[in-house]
Amino acid sequence: MIFLSGKSIKINMNKTLLIIKREYLSRVRKKSFVIMTILGPLLMAATVILPAYLADWSEATKKRIAVLDETGWFEGKFKNQENITFYYIYDDLETGKEKTIQQKGDMLLYIRRTELSVPTNAELFSTVQPGLNVTAYIRSVMKKVTENKKLLASGIDPEIIKSSKVDINLITYRINEEGVEKKSNTEVEVGLAIFAGILIYFFIFMFGAQVLKGVMEEKSSRIVEVIISSVKPFQLMTGKIVGIAMVGLTQFILWIILTMVFLGIFQTGIIGGNISEKMMQIGQTEQIMSQGPQTETVGLDKLALVKDIIEGINFKVMIFSFIFYFLGGYLLYASLFAAIGGAVDQDADTQQFMFPVSLPLIFSVMMTGVIINQPDSSLSVWLSLFPFTSPVIMMMRIPFGVPLWQVWTSAGLLILGFIGTTWLAAKIYRTGILMYGKKVNYAEIWKWLKNKS
């Protein structure tokens, strides 16, 4: 049995390939797989596109605003914007409302006369929601005008203030091992870390659960003994695990491709413009809201910076490590799930085994906050080396940059880990699949581990 001839190895390989093929095709052909494959990227593309699209849509309608300024401070200060037209009226409030809102459907900005201090209150009347860009612009203009007046009143030339204004723009650079500097931005990294960590968690669980379900189906439909009279239980188990892993990879790769395709379609088809331009406009609005119109140029710089950072994310590394840690983590957990599926008879019995086995995985996701706060703490490092937590934790750490030795150690341990769990699982599996109507507990499984097949 140990000295297998070349021919019998070939036959065994062919049989394993047959199993992989069946497991793969039977899942990929399912409607649910097709739906998931299309729906996933559609949602991802939508989360990127929708804000831009909505902003574009709300700005598309031109707004006219009548200004009724009783103070006279703001005469000529409101300038026409791309979608906003300003004009001044000099009636009293009631007549003004009558003329503008009721007759023309415009908006009315009313700045009440104030005796004591500077005018800091204004009222905007409108039949529709004015929109963020309108309120942000009005606020920024009023702020600028009143501030300047106050400065002048104190004998300070606003130009001096303007020229003395310093914008602190903190750019963090990360120096990698080759000494090459790279711009980094923790916000982007945090987002990426959470996304990658949770995605890998879902992938491991989703496809691991399919292994569990598949094994249980074979056991409960009683086909398993028919099959293991032709192949070894180990071949059936690994064939199933590998087949489902390939389903997962197919889904992941299709998601990446389709997300890009959908982004392209949305970009050209629906909006008819360049997405990044729309994104920049949103950025500008945010800038106006926070810093006033004079800092618009800074906003553009920041956007360029975001673009730089996104380009700075090594997508190749991210995708490659995602695939590696998905496969490693999946193989580790799926083999244990296969053992559970082989051991139990009924769905209800799976819970007592599923929970302790998947606990490290759930724990990893619960650690998200701790990891992204201190991606290089010794806790983070240890968790990213331990095979049961490393798939999720390492994916969270990678966007922040991880020393190469840690990546290699973690990868090596993960490979050893799944070889170990597969070996253990095979022993439980081959005994379990032939046991019917027996209530299985940990003591029983311990006995199986000690048995010779």
Next chain:
Amino acid sequence: MPLLQTIDVTKSYGAYKALDKVSIEVERQSIFGLLGPNGAGKTTLIRIINTISAKDSGEVLLDGKKITPADTRLIGYLPEERGLYKKMKVGEQAMYLAQLKGMSKQDAFKNLKEWFEKFEIGSWWNRKVEELSKGMQQKVQFIVTVVHRPKLLIFDEPFSGFDPINVNLLKDEIWQLRDEGATIIFSTHNMASVEELCDHIALINNSRMILSGEIHEIVNRYKSHIFEVTYSSPKEILLNGEGFELLSNEKVNGNFVSRIKIKEDRSSNELLQLLIRQAEITGFKEVLPSINDIFIREVNKNKHE
């Protein structure tokens, strides 16, 4: 040389001994009945022959050589716990299982189509298994067991799940397969079919083989030399003379039916000669024990020991 031989096969699960030195010999082109109550160890022995389970000690020889996992392609096994993928199409599934037994795609397709036609389920090729009746699923299951033309066929309770018509269809197929050269092991606790089908039997009880041999030889071994005579006569016969013992005598439809035990030094011919002088004999036959009787007797004897 027998096709299959097990020599002192022993298997334990922890403290529980599932098989204790079981030796059987299955002759070529014969039907071998493996009998025993539930839990006796039949399925364990079959799994060891199929290399599904490993034995602790002993030998399993196929064609005189130690059996290896590669030999499973020479075996067709219909397990007691059997089923099919419910969501898979019938034809696709049969192709898959045939290829797992090492058949080429073309070969599998050709042979399966033939079997499907023979069993009149050709039109079900593209249907899902879950749409089939239980009986039809069993037919498919039988086909995938035999399609790769195995030398050795092992049926574990093959008739469960079949209606009487299909049981007969199956019996005919089993005989035909034997006549075409296959050797068949047939495991059951249903004795009625054993006498009809089997050439040899082995009786396993409590992990041990307690009886084995050619079926007629076993029946002869267990016969108690009782003859049943049917005759018409105005009066009861008299068994004057030593060596014959009248066990029972009753009147059925105007005829007498007597059961007579012959002592060892007398023969059935001597009994006949005695009877012919007294009455008109219309029936004379030896009362043989059924396999069921032997089975129960042996199992009970074993229990008391």
